[in-house]
Amino acid sequence: MPAAVRLAEKGFRVVVLERGPWMSRRDFIEDEILARRGLLWPTVEEEPRTWRPTDAVPAVRLATSVQLFSNAMVVGGSTVHYSALAWRFRESDFRVLSEEGAVAGASLADWPIDYAEMEPYYDQAERLIGVSGSAALSPFEPPRQREYPLPPVPRNSAGAILERGARALGLHPQPVPLGILSRDYDGRSRCMAKGFCSSYGCPNGARASTTETFLPKGLATGRLEVRANSFVTRVVQDPATGRARGVEYVDDSGALHLQEGDIVILAAGGVETPRLLLNSASAAAPDGLANSSGLVGRNFMLHSPGATVYAVFPEAVDGHKGTEATRTEMDDYATDTSRGFIRGGFIHPRAHGGEPVELAGRPMHPAKWGLAHKRSMRETWRHYLFSHVTGESLPVEANRVDLDPQVKDRFGLPVARITYTAHDNDVRLATWFAGRAVEILEAAGASRVVNNGPVIRKLHNHQMGATRMGNDASRSVVDRWCRAHDVPNLYVTDSSVFVTSAGLNPSLTIQANALRVADRIAATRGDPAS
Amino acid sequence: MSPASPLGPPALAAISAAVERIIPSDDNLPGAREAGTINFVLGELGDAPARVASITELAMTLDAAAVTADPLRPGCAFAALTGEQQDTILLTLETEGSPELSWLVEATMEGFYGDPRHGGNANGVGWEAIGFPGPTGGSGYEPPFGWYDANEPNLPGLGPDGTTDPTR
Numbered sequence: 074m075p076a077a078v079r080l081a082e083k084g085f086r087v088v089v090l091e092r093g094p095w096m097s098r099r100d101f102i103e104d105e106i107l108a109r110r111g112l113l114w115p116t117v118e119e120e121p122r123t124w125r126p127t128d129a130v131p132a133v134r135l136a137t138s139v140q141l142f143s144n145a146m147v148v149g150g151s152t153v154h155y156s157a158l159a160w161r162f163r164e165s166d167f168r169v170l171s172e173e174g175a176v177a178g179a180s181l182a183d184w185p186i187d188y189a190e191m192e193p194y195y196d197q198a199e200r201l202i203g204v205s206g207s208a209a210l211s212p213f214e215p216p217r218q219r220e221y222p223l224p225p226v227p228r229n230s231a232g233a234i235l236e237r238g239a240r241a242l243g244l245h246p247q248p249v250p251l252g253i254l255s256r257d258y259d260g261r262s263r264c265m266a267k268g269f270c271s272s273y274g275c276p277n278g279a280r281a282s283t284t285e286t287f288l289p290k291g292l293a294t295g296r297l298e299v300r301a302n303s304f305v306t307r308v309v310q311d312p313a314t315g316r317a318r319g320v321e322y323v324d325d326s327g328a329l330h331l332q333e334g335d336i337v338i339l340a341a342g343g344v345e346t347p348r349l350l351l352n353s354a355s356a357a358a359p360d361g362l363a364n365s366s367g368l369v370g371r372n373f374m375l376h377s378p379g380a381t382v383y384a385v386f387p388e389a390v391d392g393h394k395g396t397e398a399t400r401t402e403m404d405d406y407a408t409d410t411s412r413g414f415i416r417g418g419f420i421h422p423r424a425h426g427g428e429p430v431e432l433a434g435r436p437m438h439p440a441k442w443g444l445a446h447k448r449s450m451r452e453t454w455r456h457y458l459f460s461h462v463t464g465e466s467l468p469v470e471a472n473r474v475d476l477d478p479q480v481k482d483r484f485g486l487p488v489a490r491i492t493y494t495a496h497d498n499d500v501r502l503a504t505w506f507a508g509r510a511v512e513i514l515e516a517a518g519a520s521r522v523v524n525n526g527p528v529i530r531k532l533h534n535h536q537m538g539a540t541r542m543g544n545d546a547s548r549s550v551v552d553r554w555c556r557a558h559d560v561p562n563l564y565v566t567d568s569s570v571f572v573t574s575a576g577l578n579p580s581l582t583i584q585a586n587a588l589r590v591a592d593r594i595a596a597t598r599g600d601p602a603s
Numbered sequence: 604m605s606p607a608s609p610l611g612p613p614a615l616a617a618i619s620a621a622v623e624r625i626i627p628s629d630d631n632l633p634g635a636r637e638a639g640t641i642n643f644v645l646g647e648l649g650d651a652p653a654r655v656a657s658i659t660e661l662a663m664t665l666d667a668a669a670v671t672a673d674p675l676r677p678g679c680a681f682a683a684l685t686g687e688q689q690d691t692i693l694l695t696l697e698t699e700g701s702p703e704l705s706w707l708v709e710a711t712m713e714g715f716y717g718d719p720r721h722g723g724n725a726n727g728v729g730w731e732a733i734g735f736p737g738p739t740g741g742s743g744y745e746p747p748f749g750w751y752d753a754n755e756p757n758l759p760g761l762g763p764d765g766t767t768d769p770t771r
């Protein structure tokens with residue numbers, strides 16, 4: 074969406090094709106059951122996917138519980154219901170190979186771009202979407218030309234607890250930068266702290282869904298058209314020129330169309346973009362489009378298999394109010410090899426929102442049902458929080474998205490098969506950070522802490538790396554401008570282009586990079602309106 | 604008994620009894636019975652014939668186990684056992700890893716703690732039991748939200764609403 078809107082503003086005529094519906098604020102009902110049934114996500118029936126840990130094991134279908142957290146199917150994509158943590162990656166995140174040296178079993182590389190090249194685009198993205206944060210209160214912030222456009226959102230009790238525990242340990246708690254408005258901004262009104270935040274669409278538009286931020290500006294140009302319920306089945310390549318002619322898509326009546334274009338940009342997310350390229354194989358590109366390197370789908374990353382840590386506190390946390398994560402500490406982000414792993418991450422204790430059914434299934438009750446469970450629900454609902462731990466995952470070439478040889482989707486196309494086993498470093502990192510979260514929550518006075526330990530990660534909401542960016546066409550899929558090495562008018566602007574994952578949520582980097590790529594496209598194509 | 608029930612009468616009796624043990628009405632607080640949770644469960648079954656079959660089978664398993672559960676009342680139906688006897692049977696099934704039971708537990712939680720618009724959690728009794736006011740409609744909340752943000756000193760320069768940042 075950021076690239077589409079930027080190009081429309083620069084005079085291009087742009088068509089956005091989205092397989093899901095086009096929803097608006099009034100469709101975002103605050104109802105946990107609907108969220109569990111896939112209001113904003115494809116169900117496993119609509120979009121099955123399979124997973125296996127390694128090539129040696131047959132793939133199994135992913136369960137609803139895994140899939141629900143993993144992707145969106147709506148105009149605006151996952152920004153419609155994301156938690157809106159709006160991080161800039163750090164300088165070192167763009168040069169992991171140089172910083173760390175080669176690591177056995179990992180395909181580390183430096184990005185072909187650096188933080189300095191990204192900084193102006195981070196700045197633009199923060200201002201376009203309205204990020205609330207404070208550089209003055211964030212001691213580990215990378216260099217930036219100016220303050221965040223908005224001050225931090227109000228702190229919740231989960232944030233205050235993080236502060237309390239971090240201070241007790243001599244750490245430096247700071248606000249989490251959020252794409253949630255702390256004040257009215259750019260015609261949108263500030264967050265009302267209604268709860269029902271992450272996993273729900275915002276009924277006030279205070280969260281930086283691209284339908285609130287970029288889309289209205291694109292529509293105002295008169296040059297941007299959004300076609301919802303339009304499932305792209307393949308990119309069509311002209312065998313004579315090697316250029317992309319356009320894409321084929323199925324509309325909601327089931328009719329197949331060809332949408333031609335001078336330029337094709339894929340932003341279908343970290344799983345669907347590589348799947349689409351592989352499903353676009355032809356006589357000219359038998360192993361999939363843009364795949365002469367054989368790397369389409371490979372180096373897939375899901376962030377470290379972070380534990381969720383649950384904690385119960387003596388006083389009320391009342392996590393059904395407000396947004397989820399408001400405070401964190403970045404003290405532990407940089408590599409410290411004495412911990413037994415490289416790279417790092419951060420801990421974000423969260424308010425739980427309006428989700429008592431979710432609490433009912435959490436591992437903090439003495440029983441799964443019955444009187445003991447009922448009592449525990451009563452004792453924990455107003456008193457508990459959970460902490461996510463996000464950390465870097467190292468790229469592994471064998472971790473990949475390819476086409477499942479058996480399972481087909483509702484259009485008869487092979488679905489994505491995920492082959493994924495976290496690198497040992499990721500597991501050690503996740504284990505250490507879970508311990509850190511326990512330490513902080515205990516220092517803050519928790520009466521009980523439950524650490525569910527690192528999980529086996531099959532799929533998750535941060536999906537990166539499967540069309541790697543690089544200068545060497547034999548070792549990457551797209552170039553530094555995110556243009557396919559093999560197809561001169563085909564671009565990728567989602568997190569598939571990430572070379573390494575950083576230990577931070579990806580969306581601001583996706584958006585900043587998409588703006589960078591769009592500016593490049595505009596600059597190199599001249600003035601298309603003339 | 605709703606005429607639209609996808610379960611036959613014996614199965615409905617056993618499943619209703621199980622649901623009422625999953626969230627019992629003890630402690631003088633409403634449980635699944637008062638919340639009408641079974642209506643939600645039946646609604647979920649209505650859409651899925653395969654699920655109706657497997658839950659009917661679960662009911663038969665419960666009744667079969669009930670036959671010998673009470674030495675004084677051989678041949679009893681599950682629904683006629685005491686709560687403790689019912690719990691013993693359910694616990695055995697849980698230990699065996701019954702997928703039907705875990706489905707029923709989840710559906711019961713949804714029909715007790717989920718939004719009343721789906722047929723369970725009548726009058727919001729499930730929410731009231733834990734202290735959740737439910738969705739706020741057109742309004743929201745103002746800080747402080749909980750005890751800790753009201754009492755823990757904030758970062759320098761940030762007031763209680765968090766946004767009085769002097770640098771801006």
Ligand SMILES: Cc1cc2nc3c(=O)[nH]c(=O)nc-3n(C[C@H](O)[C@H](O)[C@H](O)COP(=O)(O)OP(=O)(O)OC[C@H]3O[C@@H](n4cnc5c(N)ncnc54)[C@H](O)[C@@H]3O)c2cc1C
Pocket residue numbers: 090091092093142143144145146147148149150151152154155156157158159160271272303304305306340341342343345346349534535536566567568578579580581583
């Ligand atoms: C619950 C949750 C919380 C999150 N929290 C954060 C956070 O706090 N901070 C952060 O930075 N990130 C967060 N993320 C991740 C973030 O939302 C994603 O990284 C981001 O939205 C990815 O953007 P994208 O455009 O690459 O892909 P998506 O947002 O997945 O969008 C891709 C879109 O393409 C559509 N599509 C796919 N295939 C096709 C096809 N063949 N034809 C037509 N359309 C297609 C999909 O339906 C989808 O709408 C969160 C995600 C979730 C699910």
